[in-house]
Amino acid sequence: MEKIAASIITIGDELLIGQVIDTNSAWMAQELNKNGIWVRHRLAVGDVWNDIWQALDEESRHSRIILVTGGLGPTADDITKPLLCEYFGGKLVFDEGALANVRNIFENILKRPMIERNLKQAEVPDVCTVIPNERGTAPGMWFEKEGVIYISMPGVPYEMKGMMSGYVLQALGNHFVLPAISHRTLLTAGIGESFLAEHISHFESALPDFIKLAYLPNYGMVRLRLTATGTNKELLEEQVLAQFDTLKRLVAEWMVIDEDLSLQQAVGKLLKQRGKTIGTAESCTGGYIAHLLTSIPGSSEFYTGSIVSYANTIKVEVLHVHPETIEKTGAVSEDTVRQMMQGALNLLKTDYVIATSGIMGPDGGTIEKPIGLVWVGVGDRENMKVQSFRFRFDRQRNIELTANNALNMLRKFILDNEIV
Secondary structure, three states: OOOOEEEEEEEOHHHHOOOOOOOHHHHHHHHHHHOOOEEEEEEEEOOOHHHHHHHHHHHHOOOOEEEEEOOOOOOOOOOHHHHHHHHOOOOEEEOHHHHHHHHHHHHHHHOOOOOHHHHHHHEEEOOOEEEOOOOOOOOEEEEEEOOEEEEEEOOOHHHHHHHHHHHHHHHHHHHOOOOEEEEEEEEEEOOOHHHHHHHOHHHHHOOOOOEEEEEEEEOOEEEEEEEEEEOOHHHHHHHHHHHHHHHHHHOOOOEEEOOOOOHHHHHHHHHHHHOOOEEEEEOOOOOHHHHHHHOOOOHHHOEEEEEEOOOHHHHHHOOOOOHHHHHHHOOOOHHHHHHHHHHHHHHHOOOEEEEEEEOOOOOOOOOOOOOOEEEEEEEOOOOEEEEEEEOOOOHHHHHHHHHHHHHHHHHHHHHHOOOO
16 A cells, blocks of 8 residues: 655744744644654745745655645735745635635624735635635635645644644545554653663564554653554454553553553543542642643543642641741751641642642752752642652753652552552
């Protein structure tokens, strides 16, 4: 079966200077891969006519699919649409569906008058198939030329994802004969990538050629993904599942969940299954753990709230940490974290609580308490577990590592303290 290759071109000066981080191409690549399309190249180009034109020419020599995002706005630097019009030898015309969508957004949603610049959003080259934009004003465009598919979409991630999920992926599947794809993913924590690879090296080397193992490390965790390609979807699923069961047994000691979920999603699922609740008392993480948990849809079922006790006065006056504890052992100490946990349990009335206190850097450390020292506590009204960590990275990464370790500690605490 022919391997269908795709190239992703993201357009915008803001991408090249780092003002905006390109998350579009990463998300698109993941979705294409899930659907059996191989991403050959990902590149970013500025708002320069010749550079965009050259990128289209170059990528069409290697890929059957060219996905373009950006440059479809109403301002002068948005040159993608007129460029594509010239590239494919068309002329700009108003699309009635796109025009109705723009009018509806301004008249019924935004409740403000349109100007001519807004109306021009409904113009498209007459040689394209229009892709409706149900999340914004700029329509997408589908072109075909010499056996290559070109798809142009807005650079706004929310709008692009709507087009990809609602139209593009299905249309590509109808246009090309794509291989069957099967993925199985699990999440591990508490073991480094190199040690994990060594532990399962025999398993990996024995995998059949059509099944590949990928290591995806991130902040103290490693995601393992098995991907198989073939022609028979049902048979492929059976073969991957058999290998996945073997992999799960090999990494059972460190496995967080045997699904493609984040650590916070795994913890949330654990809490919902047991009908339990969690609250947080955060000092050094500044509410980051609360952010991770509340980013999950439906988190109100298990998450009640947080006390961000960044200042010692809040630890004392709100969480009722004893002033003499802070004076004697400091805010970054086991005793302080234990008292933060007790105060949070009393205030939030939850089944479990997480507490953190540490020195994230880049300054504030001492010889006795260096930068990266963190105390994390998890527990309930019966038991508490408090542990110290020493991280060695920049401030943001130290915060993220603290949060991930705290969530994993809570996960293990719940499982270890269940009454069988």
